[in-house]
Amino acid sequence: MKTETSLDDLIYFLSKLPGLGPRSAQRMVLFLLKKKETHFEPLKGLMDAVLSEMKVCPLCGNYDVITPCHICQDTKRSQTTLCVVPDVSDIWALERSPIYHGQYFALGGLLSALDGITPENLNIQKLKNRLDSSPIEEVIFALPLTVDGQTTLHYLIESLKTYPVKLTTLAHGMPVGGELDFQDEGTIQTAFKARTEL
Numbered sequence: 222m223k224t225e226t227s228l229d230d231l232i233y234f235l236s237k238l239p240g241l242g243p244r245s246a247q248r249m250v251l252f253l254l255k256k257k258e259t260h261f262e263p264l265k266g267l268m269d270a271v272l273s274e275m276k277v278c279p280l281c282g283n284y285d286v287i288t289p290c291h292i293c294q295d296t297k298r299s300q301t302t303l304c305v306v307p308d309v310s311d312i313w314a315l316e317r318s319p320i321y322h323g324q325y326f327a328l329g330g331l332l333s334a335l336d337g338i339t340p341e342n343l344n345i346q347k348l349k350n351r352l353d354s355s356p357i358e359e360v361i362f363a364l365p366l367t368v369d370g371q372t373t374l375h376y377l378i379e380s381l382k383t384y385p386v387k388l389t390t391l392a393h394g395m396p397v398g399g400e401l402d403f404q405d406e407g408t409i410q411t412a413f414k415a416r417t418e419l
């Protein structure tokens with residue numbers, strides 16, 4: 222009977238991370254074993270620190286060491302616009318460029334018939350609570366122009382139609398997976414400026 226060692230388990234868990242497979246996970250572990258002091262030990266410490274320090278912001282869903290997160294606590298930001306994005310990665314992507322200075326809300330994914338993601342799996346009730354308890358005047362949907370993105374957009378429009386807020390959407394949608402980089406800044410800026418009312 223084959224007994225799995227902790228090394229096998231580590232490679233297995235790493236291979237399940239986004240963008241990695243068994244071969245890259247094995248390469249990574251071999252590298253870490255070779256660079257025990259300079260890479261493996263510090264990484265272990267950082268993993269522990271992040272695991273114990275990170276909190277989920279109750280207002281927007283962002284990860285931070287403080288709650289509410291530093292974005293939600295920043296009084297210099299607009300308190301009346303709320304940008305709804307699929308995930309925290311999209312908040313971080315938008316924050317990398319100096320385009321948007323309002324509030325955020327991460328849905329925790331998108332509706333998907335294929336993956337069985339229903340409205341109950343997303344933070345839609347939390348979004349309604351946020352609108353009930355804050356002075357939001359405009360909700361900007363920054364969702365991708367995919368089937369799932371547009372299904373989610375239409376569901377949200379229907380769900381929020383009784384709220385006294387202006388609903389708008391980015392002109393060109395949101396690149397899938399928050400894969401924004403510096404070159405996309407112009408595109409995103411245009412998308413924000415040319416947003417359309419729903």
Ligand SMILES: [Zn+2]
Pocket residue numbers: 278279280281282283289290291292293
């Ligand atoms: Zn927050």
